[in-house]
Amino acid sequence: MVFNGGILASRGLTDAVGKTPLIRLNKISAHLGRNVWGKAEFQNPGGSVKDRAALYLIQQAEKNGHLDPNKPDPTIVEGSAGNTAIGLAHIARARGYRTVFFMPDSQSPNKSELLKSLGSEVHRVPVVPISNPLNFNNRARDLAKSLPNAVWTNQFDNPANWQAHYHTTGPEIFSQLRSAGLSTDAFTCSSGTGGTFSGVAKYLYEATEGNCKLVVADSPGSVNYPYIKFGSMETEGSSFTEGIGNKRITENLKEGLEAIKDVDALLVPDEETIVMIFKLLDEEGIYVGGTAALNVVAACKVAQTLPEGSNVATILCDSGFKYSQRILSKRWLKEKKFYHIIPKHLLKYASLD
Numbered sequence: 001m002v003f004n005g006g007i008l009a010s011r012g013l014t015d016a017v018g019k020t021p022l023i024r025l026n027k028i029s030a031h032l033g034r035n036v037w038g039k040a041e042f043q044n045p046g047g048s049v050k051d052r053a054a055l056y057l058i059q060q061a062e063k064n065g066h067l068d069p070n071k072p073d074p075t076i077v078e079g080s081a082g083n084t085a086i087g088l089a090h091i092a093r094a095r096g097y098r099t100v101f102f103m104p105d106s107q108s109p110n111k112s113e114l115l116k117s118l119g120s121e122v123h124r125v126p127v128v129p130i131s132n133p134l135n136f137n138n139r140a141r142d143l144a145k146s147l148p149n150a151v152w153t154n155q156f157d158n159p160a161n162w163q164a165h166y167h168t169t170g171p172e173i174f175s176q177l178r179s180a181g182l183s184t185d186a187f188t189c190s191s192g193t194g195g196t197f198s199g200v201a202k203y204l205y206e207a208t209e210g211n212c213k214l215v216v217a218d219s220p221g222s223v224n225y226p227y228i229k230f231g232s233m234e235t236e237g238s239s240f241t242e243g244i245g246n247k248r249i250t251e252n253l254k255e256g257l258e259a260i261k262d263v264d265a266l267l268v269p270d271e272e273t274i275v276m277i278f279k280l281l282d283e284e285g286i287y288v289g290g291t292a293a294l295n296v297v298a299a300c301k302v303a304q305t306l307p308e309g310s311n312v313a314t315i316l317c318d319s320g321f322k323y324s325q326r327i328l329s330k331r332w333l334k335e336k337k338f339y340h341i342i343p344k345h346l347l348k349y350a351s352l353d
Contacts, residue, residue: 013094017044017051018168022176022313025296027283034303035182038296038316039173042288046087048318049169053195054087056164057153058095066151073098075150079137081192081243082111083318084155089118100143102136107242110322130248156193157251165199173200173313174207185310186213188266188298189317190244190291191224194253196315205260213306216253216265217298217314219245219273224253228265239270240336241290242323266301268294274338277320277327278346287320290327328352 021040029035041049058076061067067074075098076088085101092099098121103112105124112122125136132138137156144152155161177184187204191197201214218225220237222245227233239245249257257263276293280286288296292315299314306312326332329352333339342350 013045014055014091017046017055017091019172020044022173023286023316025280025284025286028296028300032300032303033308034306035309035311036296036299036303037173037177037311037313038286038292038299039169039313040316042292042316042319044087046083046090047322048083048087049196049315050083050317051087051090052164052168053155053161053193054084054091054153056160057155057158058088058091058097060158060160061151061153067097068149069095069097071149073147073149075100075144075147076153077101077140077144077147077150078153078155079103079135079140080155081107082115082322083243084153084193085115085120085122086111086118088153089115089120092120093118100140102139102143104136108323108326110325114322155195155252159252159255161193161195162199162202162252162255165196166203167199169196169315170200170203170207174204177311177313182311184208184212184313185306186215186299186302186312187314188215188217188302188312189295189315190217190219190241190298191250191253192244192246192291194246194250194256196317198252198254198256198259200315201256201263202259210261213302214256214260214263215298215302216263217295218265218267219294220267220270222246223248225265225267228257228263239290240326240338241270241273241294243317244291244294266298268297268301270336271338271341272297274327274333275342275346278342278349281320281349282346286316288316289318289320289323292316292318325352 025036044051079102100121141152144150204212219239273294295314299312303312
């Protein structure tokens with residue numbers, strides 16, 4: 001059993017998923033005259049927001065009989081940029097399941113190393129479009145079909161993903177603000193699978209009777225922003241961020257876009273995201289990765305469109321530790337042409353060669 005903040009996790013690891021703090025970003029909020037709140041998803045046992053979806057994906061597979069713990073070699077197969085795989089690997093270990101993951105080779109090596117330490121079989125594969133049979137997601141699907149007691153959890157299009165956030169993350173944010181006598185005026189986060197945004201946004205849309213501004217934050221090179229703003233799938237460029245952005249609109253994101261009126265979108269340049277990583281570390285004492293920093297940039301932009309004293313919530317997806325070999329490396333920052341844009345007083349945090 002684990003005693004954590006008044007919660008007794010009597011059923012083991014899975015009871016520790018969720019129920020994370022909602023942190024006011026004090027200096028940012030004071031500067032803006034609006035309250036920016038970050039859901040501290042790095043406090044999940046697997047270290048990211050994806051633990052929530054991973055739990056629901058596994059529970060669904062067990063419930064529908066696609067994964068039978070009473071038959072030999074129950075196996076979970078997934079295509080993942082890292083964090084969903086990590087969440088699945090933790091929960092699978094607790095349940096005694098085998099895990100096999102296909103990951104784009106553009107992702108941080110720290111993630112695949114962590115997965116291997118959790119006993120997972122990891123295949124880092126070249127980045128190719130979803131239309132290519134060798135796409136990491138398609139490889140996962142095909143392998144699962146070839147195994148007798150295996151499930152492809154299909155995080156991008158499986159509704160269990162958005163349902164996890166509709167039933168947990170959204171209600172937590174709403175109740176945490178309401179318990180402090182505060183309104184939930186806006187919510188923004190990026191979209192990879194689309195599950196976090198759709199689930200949280202759908203819940204908050206209903207809970208506030210449509211009075212919560214809902215904004216998809218997007219990275220360069222992704223189709224989410226042009227699709228939501230202009231109905232276009234044309235895009236260009238790329239981003240250093242991992243696990244977000246897309247070249248298609250996933251079924252999970254469609255759920256939110258179809259259920260909610262007037263979803264807006266913001267495009268966040270990589271330069272602003274990089275600076276925010278170091279700003280959060282310096283001013284708030286919070287060390288997060290690129291996706292979380294992008295979410296905070298977007299939350300600040302959304303906050304500036306609202307009246308003073310408004311409350312904007314976003315997702316602090318995971319910590320920065322899995323990305324430290326890149327984002328804290330002087331060499332990497334210079335190669336990506338980010339080093340010169342970081343304010344001089346923040347360069348001390350680029351502590352790796």
